[in-house]
Amino acid sequence: MLKVENIDVYYDKIHAIKDVSFTVKQGEVVTLIGANGAGKTTILKTISKILEPTRGVVLFEGEPLSKLLPHQLVYLGMAHVPEGRRVFAQMTVKENLEMGAYIRKDKSSMKADYDQIFTYFPRLKERMNQPSGTLSGGEQQMLAIGRALMSKPKLLLLDEPSMGLAPLLVKEIFNIVQTIKKQGTTILLVEQNANQALQVADRAYVLETGKIIKSGNAIELLEDDSVKKAYLGG
Amino acid sequence: MLFLQQLINGLSVGSIYALIALGYTMVYGIIKLINFAHGEIMMAGAYIAFLLAVNTNLPFVFVLVIAMVLSAVIGVVVEIIAYRPLRKAPRISVLITAIGVSFFLQNLALVLFKADPKIMPELINKSPITIGPLQVGTVTLTTLFLSIIFMIALDLFVKRTKPGKAMRAVSEDKEASILMGINVNRTISMTFAIGSALGALGGVLYAVMYTQVFPTLGVLPGLKAFVAAVFGGIGLIPGAVLGGFVIGMIETFTKAYLSTQWSDAIVFGLLIIVLLVKPTGILGKNQKEKV
Amino acid sequence: SKSEADGIIKLGVIGPMTGDYSMYGTAVAEGAKLAAKEINAAGGINGSDIQIVDYDSKGDKTEAVNAYNRLRDQDGIVGLVGGTFSGETLAIKEIAIGDNMPVLTPTATHSDVTLSAPNVFRACYTDPYQGATAAVFASEQLSAKTAAVLYNIEDAYSDGLAVAFNEKFKALGTVTDFEGYTTKDADFKAVLTKIAAKDPDVIFLPDYVAKVGVILSQIKELGIDVVAIGGDGWDGIEVDYKDVAEGHYFANHYAKTDETKVVQDFIKAYEAEYSKSPSALAALGYDSTYIMAQAIKTAGSNDATKIIDALAKTNSDYVTGHITFDANGDPVKSISIIQIVNGEHKLAAKVSGQ
Amino acid sequence: MALLEASNISIQFGGLKAVDQFNLQVNDNELVGLIGPNGAGKTTIFNMLTGVYLPSGGDIVLDGKSIVGKKPYEIVKMGASRTFQNIRLFKELTVLDNIKIAYHHDLHYSTLSSILRLPSYWKYEKIAQESCLEFLDLFDMRDYAETLAKNLPYGKQRKLEIARALATKPKILMLDEPAAGMNPHETQELMETISLIRKNFNIAILLIEHDMSLVMGICEKIVVLDYGRVIAEGTAEETKNNKDVIRVYLGE
Amino acid sequence: MTKKMFKNYMVNFAVVSIIFVILSLMMSGGILSKYYQGIIIFILINIILASSLNLVTGFLGQLTLGHAGFMAVGAYASALTSIVLKSIISDLPLLLVSLFVGGVSAGVVGIIIGIPALRLRGDYLAIITLGFGEVIRVIINNIEITGGAQGLTGIPRIASFKYAYWIAVVVILVLYRLTHSKQGRAIKSIREDEVAAEAVGVRTTYYKVLGFAIAAAFAGVGGGLYAHYIAFLDPNTFNFMRSVEILVIVVLGGMGSLTGTIVAATILTILPEALRGFAEFRMLLYSFMLILMMLFRPQGLFGTGEFKWQGIYDRTLKLRKALMNREKKEAVDGSTRGE
Numbered sequence A: 001m002l003k004v005e006n007i008d009v010y011y012d013k014i015h016a017i018k019d020v021s022f023t024v025k026q027g028e029v030v031t032l033i034g035a036n037g038a039g040k041t042t043i044l045k046t047i048s049k050i051l052e053p054t055r056g057v058v059l060f061e062g063e064p065l066s067k068l069l070p071h072q073l074v075y076l077g078m079a080h081v082p083e084g085r086r087v088f089a090q091m092t093v094k095e096n097l098e099m100g101a102y103i104r105k106d107k108s109s110m111k112a113d114y115d116q117i118f119t120y121f122p123r124l125k126e127r128m129n130q131p132s133g134t135l136s137g138g139e140q141q142m143l144a145i146g147r148a149l150m151s152k153p154k155l156l157l158l159d160e161p162s163m164g165l166a167p168l169l170v171k172e173i174f175n176i177v178q179t180i181k182k183q184g185t186t187i188l189l190v191e192q193n194a195n196q197a198l199q200v201a202d203r204a205y206v207l208e209t210g211k212i213i214k215s216g217n218a219i220e221l222l223e224d225d226s227v228k229k230a231y232l233g234g
Numbered sequence B: 001m002l003f004l005q006q007l008i009n010g011l012s013v014g015s016i017y018a019l020i021a022l023g024y025t026m027v028y029g030i031i032k033l034i035n036f037a038h039g040e041i042m043m044a045g046a047y048i049a050f051l052l053a054v055n056t057n058l059p060f061v062f063v064l065v066i067a068m069v070l071s072a073v074i075g076v077v078v079e080i081i082a083y084r085p086l087r088k089a090p091r092i093s094v095l096i097t098a099i100g101v102s103f104f105l106q107n108l109a110l111v112l113f114k115a116d117p118k119i120m121p122e123l124i125n126k127s128p129i130t131i132g133p134l135q136v137g138t139v140t141l142t143t144l145f146l147s148i149i150f151m152i153a154l155d156l157f158v159k160r161t162k163p164g165k166a167m168r169a170v171s172e173d174k175e176a177s178i179l180m181g182i183n184v185n186r187t188i189s190m191t192f193a194i195g196s197a198l199g200a201l202g203g204v205l206y207a208v209m210y211t212q213v214f215p216t217l218g219v220l221p222g223l224k225a226f227v228a229a230v231f232g233g234i235g236l237i238p239g240a241v242l243g244g245f246v247i248g249m250i251e252t253f254t255k256a257y258l259s260t261q262w263s264d265a266i267v268f269g270l271l272i273i274v275l276l277v278k279p280t281g282i283l284g285k286n287q288k289e290k291v
Numbered sequence C: 001s002k003s004e005a006d007g008i009i010k011l012g013v014i015g016p017m018t019g020d021y022s023m024y025g026t027a028v029a030e031g032a033k034l035a036a037k038e039i040n041a042a043g044g045i046n047g048s049d050i051q052i053v054d055y056d057s058k059g060d061k062t063e064a065v066n067a068y069n070r071l072r073d074q075d076g077i078v079g080l081v082g083g084t085f086s087g088e089t090l091a092i093k094e095i096a097i098g099d100n101m102p103v104l105t106p107t108a109t110h111s112d113v114t115l116s117a118p119n120v121f122r123a124c125y126t127d128p129y130q131g132a133t134a135a136v137f138a139s140e141q142l143s144a145k146t147a148a149v150l151y152n153i154e155d156a157y158s159d160g161l162a163v164a165f166n167e168k169f170k171a172l173g174t175v176t177d178f179e180g181y182t183t184k185d186a187d188f189k190a191v192l193t194k195i196a197a198k199d200p201d202v203i204f205l206p207d208y209v210a211k212v213g214v215i216l217s218q219i220k221e222l223g224i225d226v227v228a229i230g231g232d233g234w235d236g237i238e239v240d241y242k243d244v245a246e247g248h249y250f251a252n253h254y255a256k257t258d259e260t261k262v263v264q265d266f267i268k269a270y271e272a273e274y275s276k277s278p279s280a281l282a283a284l285g286y287d288s289t290y291i292m293a294q295a296i297k298t299a300g301s302n303d304a305t306k307i308i309d310a311l312a313k314t315n316s317d318y319v320t321g322h323i324t325f326d327a328n329g330d331p332v333k334s335i336s337i338i339q340i341v342n343g344e345h346k347l348a349a350k351v352s353g354q
Numbered sequence D: 001m002a003l004l005e006a007s008n009i010s011i012q013f014g015g016l017k018a019v020d021q022f023n024l025q026v027n028d029n030e031l032v033g034l035i036g037p038n039g040a041g042k043t044t045i046f047n048m049l050t051g052v053y054l055p056s057g058g059d060i061v062l063d064g065k066s067i068v069g070k071k072p073y074e075i076v077k078m079g080a081s082r083t084f085q086n087i088r089l090f091k092e093l094t095v096l097d098n099i100k101i102a103y104h105h106d107l108h109y110s111t112l113s114s115i116l117r118l119p120s121y122w123k124y125e126k127i128a129q130e131s132c133l134e135f136l137d138l139f140d141m142r143d144y145a146e147t148l149a150k151n152l153p154y155g156k157q158r159k160l161e162i163a164r165a166l167a168t169k170p171k172i173l174m175l176d177e178p179a180a181g182m183n184p185h186e187t188q189e190l191m192e193t194i195s196l197i198r199k200n201f202n203i204a205i206l207l208i209e210h211d212m213s214l215v216m217g218i219c220e221k222i223v224v225l226d227y228g229r230v231i232a233e234g235t236a237e238e239t240k241n242n243k244d245v246i247r248v249y250l251g252e
Numbered sequence E: 001m002t003k004k005m006f007k008n009y010m011v012n013f014a015v016v017s018i019i020f021v022i023l024s025l026m027m028s029g030g031i032l033s034k035y036y037q038g039i040i041i042f043i044l045i046n047i048i049l050a051s052s053l054n055l056v057t058g059f060l061g062q063l064t065l066g067h068a069g070f071m072a073v074g075a076y077a078s079a080l081t082s083i084v085l086k087s088i089i090s091d092l093p094l095l096l097v098s099l100f101v102g103g104v105s106a107g108v109v110g111i112i113i114g115i116p117a118l119r120l121r122g123d124y125l126a127i128i129t130l131g132f133g134e135v136i137r138v139i140i141n142n143i144e145i146t147g148g149a150q151g152l153t154g155i156p157r158i159a160s161f162k163y164a165y166w167i168a169v170v171v172i173l174v175l176y177r178l179t180h181s182k183q184g185r186a187i188k189s190i191r192e193d194e195v196a197a198e199a200v201g202v203r204t205t206y207y208k209v210l211g212f213a214i215a216a217a218f219a220g221v222g223g224g225l226y227a228h229y230i231a232f233l234d235p236n237t238f239n240f241m242r243s244v245e246i247l248v249i250v251v252l253g254g255m256g257s258l259t260g261t262i263v264a265a266t267i268l269t270i271l272p273e274a275l276r277g278f279a280e281f282r283m284l285l286y287s288f289m290l291i292l293m294m295l296f297r298p299q300g301l302f303g304t305g306e307f308k309w310q311g312i313y314d315r316t317l318k319l320r321k322a323l324m325n326r327e328k329k330e331a332v333d334g335s336t337r338g339e
């Protein structure tokens, strides 16, 4: 479904991603783990064309993305929950969710999706008409996830979805990941909470200072000593 | 009676400020740019209308529409050439570019048309409507009508329609907007097109009302519209119109009853006081930043 | 100096050639160039041709100073026909005094321009003189008892005229309203409504055409019945505003309908050269160049002191009247009061001397 | 007497009671955790304690003095400083300058001495330079001294924000989700840093955090909030087993 | 460390003096005519005006559009002072005293305006300062002592190159030192994040007013120099466009870079003169070049950095790298990235 081939990404002079390649297959949950500043966010941004690689290609369902404009990816079925939530602060919770469904034309079936999101996050329903900039950090995070789900993506990129959420909700998030996986959505997950991420993931890649240093089956990595030591707090 | 006549005078000035402020606030609301070149788009619209009126005998509505469309094109071209490359630059750099564009268009008009004002043909029958001892200009009525209509239309557009919501999303976070599938460049172009068309509309009516077209035509109304937009709560569409009317009224009544020599100082003085009491303008919400 | 070596005598012109007021600087420069052309065709002065070097000031004082310095240092001008506006001329004045530069401004009407500056002269009359004359005309010829004044508070010219008119008319009748506006204003309905409520016999509108045209239009729009009087800033009003200006009066440097030969020759030459009719500013630029050229001829050299002495002794007929200078360097000449009748200038009165 | 005491403070936004009759006591050198579901009102409480929001009722006493109605900078001066849930560094300035800005209480020189470069300027700037570098040492960040804050990796930015808050020499430090966005390993480090701070600076800490390993690991007292009200208070052990807390916050 | 700084100071002082001596010699030797002297004086005046605005806009991060208003206050106050005193004291003390009065008056007005206005942020502050600039003009137009629209004459013409030069040097020096001190750091922190600044104990209101007042005072000094060079003042000199011109210099030079301001003031003062040959197209070209410059260097010529001697070498290296990077970036379509 998604294929990243030998990409290099720079921020001016900083060489953030060095020759990274990986794949995500249809229906899989793949997770990227790595320390702060390893380049996880950068990779996700490159996939959704917020950043451009100086070298290498990203293929989505076999199509190279270089031909497309960034916003067109959404039409192909990609959604991205960005780091730092990035909700539209002056717009209400409801409007933010509507923006998530920006490309959708099927008004009738959208109702059910709103309801679905409100069952995931009852808080959002309570805050429906509040400008989202005044939401608490965690509430904004819920909104960012809900917003991305509204586009009914084929491929969902999640950048630290559990950040700032209460323990109960963290569990909920990983439940959601499993639920939508079952519904057929492919997921690329970036998490600090590597332990839980590896538990829901099929496969994982370990990133260190812009390079992939390890990859494999999630369960195996969970048992890997070096991974345990560096990322699982063990 | 005198008071009523002055009220009408105030309405007349206010309606034109309101109309111009609409375009101003539209662009500001979306890209947070104090578009100094807005006045020059007005001027361009006025010259286009002037040339059409003098060289053809199209009816007023056509002249107006053509001027609006061409000005929208100019606005979009300016955006693409002068503002788009600066998307990532500090806001103030774009402001300076806008000032540069404003100078440029003024000087271009100066070279093309020379400084002396051209006389705008009477596109609308200007003989005032007399109600008892009172006189209301037809241009005033047209402007008044248009500013209210456009206020309602734009407000609905921005609040209710998809492209309108896309504009608001873009104004808050371009990157996140892309992730929603919004074409940011096209959305901004559309904003400029609408803003510039409104500017041209204001420019033509301004020129008709005050009979002249000249290269710096847009400077004063542009500035006043900016003030009006801020006064009403910048970025808010009804605020722009309200601000326009309030400024027009204050101006007229100071001149009529206080002092003409000091009127500018009084108007600005009041503006300053209002902003100090209500820092986000009349209709602005005093929302404290959530930290 | 440089120009002597080329056998060319350079005269400088400074005025707004770009910007809002470019028509004024351009008119002066065109008048000056026409005069230079005629003089050269007639054999030049003392065997040399004269050349006009005109620089833009945008009406800005800083620019004017730079332009003046450049004219003096780079171009080596012998005399200055400028500046066009009072502000820029005043900004140049102190430097010019230091340089002992012969300066003859065609159009700077501010009373201080020639004050304690033996090298500075002007071809136009001063603001106070013009304002007072208008008041006398209103009272004596139009039998006005009441007058209102509406002027541009930001503009020295408008302010100067307004104040002088006000002073003078107060002695002759009643000033009902003394109101101001700013350069940026476009809407005068509020103040006009206010003025109309007191029903004055005349309204004094000392400003330039562009503004006066708008004011007169709004006077008509509001249906106010009043006779308007203006100053030389009205020159050219009949071109675009003949409808709204019909019947009103203004003071000017010359009347186009004046049958005198100098006047008619000038108008013909100007129209032939530029295919448009000359404004009063063009006439003043033209006259000033002739006066300056005559002074250089009389001086017999480019020596500044001699030229200044010769300027002081000017005594001849020009397009804008018979000119001699008083001790200050201000002209002693007549004012033509013109009425717009059927869209044409009609000489209503010629007020002579102080 | 407690170092910081909030009694019955409340605030509402529109109709919403974000914080309702909240009480809190933090003693000298105590480490108190403030937890609760998202939107419970934790950050809002910080905002009231630091003068960003004015409580609609109740009183806050810091070190014997009421701080209600005081400006944030006055409260800093009185000894309370904080970090933000969304990192707020001086992005375009260097790491060292970020610290120096907070470290101004010991720099006694006037504007005039700056302009004239009087001896007092040199003396205190030298102190500033040295103390602030030492400060960075403490956080293992001296290498980044000349880096612009915006170019730091996320975890380091969090750390810098804590260091900056500490540079104001507070009596009580309030940390709003310092571990957010850190992996378990980094959280571990953070825990050590916090212990280090308590040891070296001898101050009280009030901590908001959703990472239970951190909260349960180091807090002496934990206050649990839900819908603006305290629903439980006690040691880690007590809270962990509190039914309500499990229901609304921890989950099974 | 202080030793290195001392050396640095000596180098800078030497350079500043050498420039002065060279310029003076060129002037007395007739290589630089009065025309160029005039331009240089205007450059110096613009340097003073723009660097003072840079303190507010570049360092403090507040957009103001009324700097010409402070310039006006300083110009009139100092002009009136010297008109009164000119028969009593000689040139240099006269200039200094009147500039002092001009600076203090403008500074006081700056405080009076600043205290309420600085509670507002961003574009609202811009509007208030714009309004203030206009109000000042109306006041000058309407009171007797200033000569109203007729302007003020009789000002002694005593602002020569040498005075202007050293005054500009002092202004830059003061601003440099101020911005490189505890006060300067506080001012910059407000630009970066006002909430955070307060949260670490910065008295934001105080520092805002301080910055505003100092900027206003120096604008007043700039205005005073102008008055004593032109020897004639009228209110129109200090219109909105003047404020804009000063702002353009600041942004083009780089917000928060005094060196940038100096360079930009020089370029933008010379540019209109250099374009004289183009007659009516002059201003068209000027504005065109302004747009180009902004497009080419949106962060300003110097960004937020200052010129440093030891930096020359690094800079050339950086430039080469930057050029290489630009090539790289060109391959990337940068059009739709977020802020």
Ligand SMILES: Nc1ncnc2c1ncn2[C@@H]1O[C@H](COP(=O)(O)OP(=O)(O)OP(=O)(O)O)[C@@H](O)[C@H]1O
Binding pocket: A011, A014, A016, A034, A035, A036, A037, A038, A039, A040, A041, A042, A043, A083, D151, D152, D153, D154, D155, D181
């Ligand atoms: N806008 C930027 N400009 C310059 N450097 C940047 C920028 N964004 C990120 N970097 C650098 O690129 C590298 C990778 O950053 P990235 O944000 O992708 O890391 P990450 O793995 O997502 O980290 P985290 O876990 O903190 O989110 C880091 O060294 C970071 O400092």
Ligand SMILES: Nc1ncnc2c1ncn2[C@@H]1O[C@H](COP(=O)(O)OP(=O)(O)OP(=O)(O)O)[C@@H](O)[C@H]1O
Binding pocket: A127, A130, A134, A135, A136, A137, A138, A139, A164, B288, B289, B290, D013, D014, D016, D018, D036, D037, D038, D039, D040, D041, D042, D043, D044, D045, D085
């Ligand atoms: N300025 C405001 N206007 C309106 N509502 C607000 C405002 N600030 C906070 N709220 C609301 O008050 C509640 C408490 O917010 P607060 O940020 O204190 O939560 P929190 O406990 O810190 O949550 P989190 O753990 O998610 O950060 C939230 O529901 C939020 O929506």
Ligand SMILES: [Mg+2]
Binding pocket: A040, A041, A042, A083, A159
């Ligand atoms: Mg990341």
Ligand SMILES: [Mg+2]
Binding pocket: A136, A137, A138, D042, D043, D044, D085
């Ligand atoms: Mg919070």
